[in-house]
Amino acid sequence: SEQEDCAISPKAIVQDACASYATLDRLNAQVKPALDDLTQTTDFFSHYRLNLFNKACPFWNDEGGMCANIGCAVETLDNEEDIPEVWRAAELGKLEGPRAKHLGQSARKRHPEKPLLGELGGGVSEGCVFEYDDECDERDYCVPEDESAGSKGDYVSLLRNPERFTGYGGMGSRQVWDAIYRENCFQRSSFPHTADLGSSSPKNLAQQDFKQVLDAAARQLSNDKLEVPSGDVETNDECLEKRVFYRVVSGMHASISTHLCWDFLNQTTGEWHPNLSCYAARLHPFPDRISNLYFNYALLTRAVAKLGPYLKDYTFCTGDEVEDIATRNKVLEVTDRAATVPQIFDEGLMFVNGEGPSLKEDFRNRFRNVSRIMDCVGCDKCRLWGKIQTSGYGTALKVLFEFDNAEDLPVLKRTELVALFNTHARLSSSLNALAKFRDMLQASKKEQESEETKKEPEPEPEESKKEPEPEESKKQPEPEESRKEPEPSPEESKKEPESKESVAATPNEMKEEKTMGSESTPPEKKHQKEPFRPQTITEQFKHEFGLVWDAVALITGSWYRAPAAFFHIFSSETNRFVRFWIGLPVPDRDWSFEWPSLQRDEL
Numbered sequence: 001s002e003q004e005d006c007a008i009s010p011k012a013i014v015q016d017a018c019a020s021y022a023t024l025d026r027l028n029a030q031v032k033p034a035l036d037d038l039t040q041t042t043d044f045f046s047h048y049r050l051n052l053f054n055k056a057c058p059f060w061n062d063e064g065g066m067c068a069n070i071g072c073a074v075e076t077l078d079n080e081e082d083i084p085e086v087w088r089a090a091e092l093g094k095l096e097g098p099r100a101k102h103l104g105q106s107a108r109k110r111h112p113e114k115p116l117l118g119e120l121g122g123g124v125s126e127g128c129v130f131e132y133d134d135e136c137d138e139r140d141y142c143v144p145e146d147e148s149a150g151s152k153g154d155y156v157s158l159l160r161n162p163e164r165f166t167g168y169g170g171m172g173s174r175q176v177w178d179a180i181y182r183e184n185c186f187q188r189s190s191f192p193h194t195a196d197l198g199s200s201s202p203k204n205l206a207q208q209d210f211k212q213v214l215d216a217a218a219r220q221l222s223n224d225k226l227e228v229p230s231g232d233v234e235t236n237d238e239c240l241e242k243r244v245f246y247r248v249v250s251g252m253h254a255s256i257s258t259h260l261c262w263d264f265l266n267q268t269t270g271e272w273h274p275n276l277s278c279y280a281a282r283l284h285p286f287p288d289r290i291s292n293l294y295f296n297y298a299l300l301t302r303a304v305a306k307l308g309p310y311l312k313d314y315t316f317c318t319g320d321e322v323e324d325i326a327t328r329n330k331v332l333e334v335t336d337r338a339a340t341v342p343q344i345f346d347e348g349l350m351f352v353n354g355e356g357p358s359l360k361e362d363f364r365n366r367f368r369n370v371s372r373i374m375d376c377v378g379c380d381k382c383r384l385w386g387k388i389q390t391s392g393y394g395t396a397l398k399v400l401f402e403f404d405n406a407e408d409l410p411v412l413k414r415t416e417l418v419a420l421f422n423t424h425a426r427l428s429s430s431l432n433a434l435a436k437f438r439d440m441l442q443a444s445k446k447e448q449e450s451e452e453t454k455k456e457p458e459p460e461p462e463e464s465k466k467e468p469e470p471e472e473s474k475k476q477p478e479p480e481e482s483r484k485e486p487e488p489s490p491e492e493s494k495k496e497p498e499s500k501e502s503v504a505a506t507p508n509e510m511k512e513e514k515t516m517g518s519e520s521t522p523p524e525k526k527h528q529k530e531p532f533r534p535q536t537i538t539e540q541f542k543h544e545f546g547l548v549w550d551a552v553a554l555i556t557g558s559w560y561r562a563p564a565a566f567f568h569i570f571s572s573e574t575n576r577f578v579r580f581w582i583g584l585p586v587p588d589r590d591w592s593f594e595w596p597s598l599q600r601d602e603l
């Protein structure tokens with residue numbers, strides 16, 4: 001809802017950010033198709049040259065800290081050994097697709113037609129990819145790729161290496177982000193005209209300057225339709241320009257998070273899909289981060305729009321005129337569309353008052369440092385996109401703050417242009433993904449609500465409403481007593497019908513009782529007289545002797561009577577058989593088997 005969207009606005013550029021977000025979303029809907037077309041279908045913008053592997057992390061020891069050290073790239077799963085190798089962080093972070101070495105100007109002279117020796121594949125127009133000018137300019141906000149290493153870097157395909165989930169995380173990435181945010185603090189020496197940085201004195205021109213930027217951005221983003229309160233921007237921080245710098249870095253961080261949530265890999269199923277809970281955890285609760293992302297979009301849009309007139313004459317592809325024209329047309333489509341919201345960000349208000357030049361210098365140095373920190377990123381793909389985006393923001397700042405007239409512009413290098421437009425495209429797809437995530441979250445909330453209403457039981461007494469029962473007991477209400485104590489299983493109940501008392505007993509007690517009942521006294525003997533229990537040794541001796549005597553008497557008596565008993569049985573049965581055989585009436589048996597009167601257990 002409108003109200004819900006407004007929740008992503010606090011501390012943002014504008015007081016009521018809904019209007020500005022909506023303006024930027026509308027602009028993005030226009031620009032995105034052209035931007036996607038440019039970055040995905042032209043050889044110039046879909047290949048990037050950088051020195052990915054030959055630069056050591058200049059800020060901490062690679063071995064102990066991280067970087068290429070796999071141990072630092074803590075995996076997202078506790079035990080990655082259980083999943084197929086292709087879904088593991090180490091694999092996901094690797095660069096894919098063909099790579100071509102930059103062999104320098106001499107190689108180009110030797111093979112003007114194929115300066116990359118066909119290494120990127122037959123379908124790629126090398127004249128659009130090869131970089132002719134690798135000189136560094138002192139106005140750069142980025143670190144030139146050939147600055148420190150002997151290697152001139154590699155060309156890689158950005159289409160083959162999309163920015164998405166890689167599993168890179170843990171201490172490694174945390175250390176990099178921390179280092180980047182630490183660059184945020186500007187030095188006092190950057191403000192020679194202002195002794196007291198902490199004060200909000202009206203003499204603090206840089207502070208006013210900064211505030212002006214924010215106010216102006218507010219006005220422009222809201223398309224001059226909203227009244228923006230002027231007194232609510234907190235500017236008495238020690239590091240004055242930090243908000244703009246922080247905004248750029250935080251917006252970049254938010255954009256990376258958006259992409260990894262949007263293009264997320266479930267490492268157990270191997271499916272790529274938007275991960276709503278990732279968005280709900282990393283972005284939705286942080287309106288300031290989303291606001292910074294929109295801020296960056298405005299900044300990049302302004303830079304791209306400003307470049308438009310200059311790019312009309314830019315040569316994108318040497319030796320391939322058709323591709324050159326097609327690329328230029330696509331670029332101009334983007335810059336024209338980006339320019340449809342005039343003065344989206346007024347860079348003219350930054351760095352102009354008293355502190356201007358020194359602040360600008362500090363700003364630039366910090367940005368160069370962020371660029372160097374990217375060499376400490378321990379996952380190739382993340383490093384690739386980290387470097388492109390740092391370079392993209394650096395180029396945007398260069399375009400906005402260094403170039404006042406069109407003659408200055410030709411200094412831009414191919415790498416910078418590719419980085420600028422690809423960073424713009426990243427932000428564009430982030431805005432798009434965020435809008436979809438917002439819708440998904442809304443839909444999932446609605447679904448949850450409707451499920452809860454469906455499940456809601458018939459009106460219950462006040463008391464049970466206060467403390468809802470677990471689902472199970474709601475479905476099958478049971479008597480209070482049986483809910484407290486588990487009942488024996490149906491089989492057990494069948495075997496041993498228990499009294500009411502035993503039902504209330506604990507299962508163990510019941511088991512004990514059953515065991516005793518079945519193995520000791522049989523039920524029919526329960527009511528017999530208690531057997532004699534001797535108290536003294538003499539009594540016990542007499543009792544035992546009596547039992548032995550009885551047993552001996554029983555056995556000898558039986559043996560004594562046995563021959564006569566067997567003779568009687570034999571003659572009686574013979575007589576019955578003869579009478580039966582000659583047809584006379586047969587008398588009943590006069591004998592039977594009987595237990596002796598003495599009980600066996602008494603022996």
Ligand SMILES: Cc1cc2nc3c(=O)[nH]c(=O)nc-3n(C[C@H](O)[C@H](O)[C@H](O)COP(=O)(O)OP(=O)(O)OC[C@H]3O[C@@H](n4cnc5c(N)ncnc54)[C@H](O)[C@@H]3O)c2cc1C
Nearest residue numbers: 164165166167168169173176177250253254260289382386
């Ligand atoms: C340069 C770089 C590029 C990366 N690229 C990728 C990639 O392409 N794919 C991938 O899967 N992973 C990438 N990562 C890793 C990813 O950014 C996270 O670091 C990782 O997913 C771990 O996330 P986390 O939850 O620990 O928080 P992190 O994103 O590492 O954040 C660390 C802390 O910074 C703060 N923070 C987070 N977001 C913001 C914000 N927008 N503004 C201000 N503060 C914030 C929070 O306090 C958070 O706890 C990259 C990391 C770096 C440094």
